[in-house]
Amino acid sequence: MDVLYFKLELPLQSTEQVLGVQLILTFSYQLHRMSTFEMQSMAFLQSSFAVPGSQLHVNGDLRLQQKQPLSYRGLDVRYNVSVINGTSPFAHDYDLTHIVAAYQERNVTTVLSDPNPIWLVGRAAEAPFVIDAVIRYPVEVISYQPGFWEMIKFAWIQYVSILLIFLWVFERIKIFVFQNQVVTSIPVAVPQGEIRKEHLS
Template identity: 80%
Template structure:
């Protein structure tokens, strides 16, 4: 039977020797530093050595606060109609005040104890000659997070639509989305924005001006916004029919961002993977450099060659 090669090894091995304080020893130390330190710098400068930001998904606890402020623009001289759930605002409106019929219903579709959406319907009574050309509506909510960030605030959804053609109904269907300009703390209770969006007890008209309300609200670092409302403007209103606002507002699962403060071992768990992946490239490159330097005597050393014993020679010696 013919023989096949099962294993092979180098016939000889060369060792390069020099003094501890020689140029060759210093050169080897420099090559070692260039092998292991730059991968650490590359991983760090690429902003991925360890995590500083974390995210998680949570279904917020949202409840409608039964607070609303409505401004309806009409074709008649004088501007329009207004109404709110704040008596102080209503007293300021005079003849512009028009009390609507409001129906609301919150629904927990998956029966998890948290509301999933709000159905809001407002019927604004109109005189036969009145026509609505647009509407602006503010609805306020209580918004809470509990899983990682314990966060409580009062927020709002603002919807508006205008048309040159008088309408009979405005239909809106959107999501109450969380907007973060800063990371939420993952420790303690955060209630800095648990204040009314609208100062409903104020007797001053400027406190109910939409420009002032929205400007103060947008100064917050954490807000909610009615995203993708997809408004539908329906026309063709009967003489005695009311103008209707029909809104469906969903409370979606949110991705919450918070600062990542890891322990030592948790930090190492993420850091070493990135460091080693870069280090392998440097090890391969500098191994070739070291072979070239010592084999070509770029740095003076004393080469010592040890020949490997072959099986036949070993048998002869025995």
């Protein structure tokens, strides 16, 4: 399993304290088998505590969430745009509430599952605040709409498999019926025609 080790140190002044963290990590997500799909995704982490902290440790899985199956045809790049519009001159495009809401409107997203945040206290006066994250990329089950020829291929394999089993069972039944005389049979005498011989005179 692939793993991302992320560490961020934030320099702080001696009078500054950290009571909470809101963190967005962006990813380039690509699929190249069965369905060709590319998108820019994110993992959002939010933690807040009553006492000032020195470190935040996170350990979770980046999971794929689908609201509809992917397409099998062509390259799907409808979500291959930045999660945060860095070229926008409007302040609301950088608002965290707007970013998360727009991201959730997508049909395909990623989410940080079971982050299990651990908040450590006791920061020294000149020490930075540390965010330490371990993010795993588990095996995913992808839902997609298969094409016509792919459906025919798998349907043909299933048809042949069932046909072979049926022929084998039918042959066994036929052998059993004839060997054990399960079906009552009555012999019928077939009349033989008269045998004539022609003599040449």
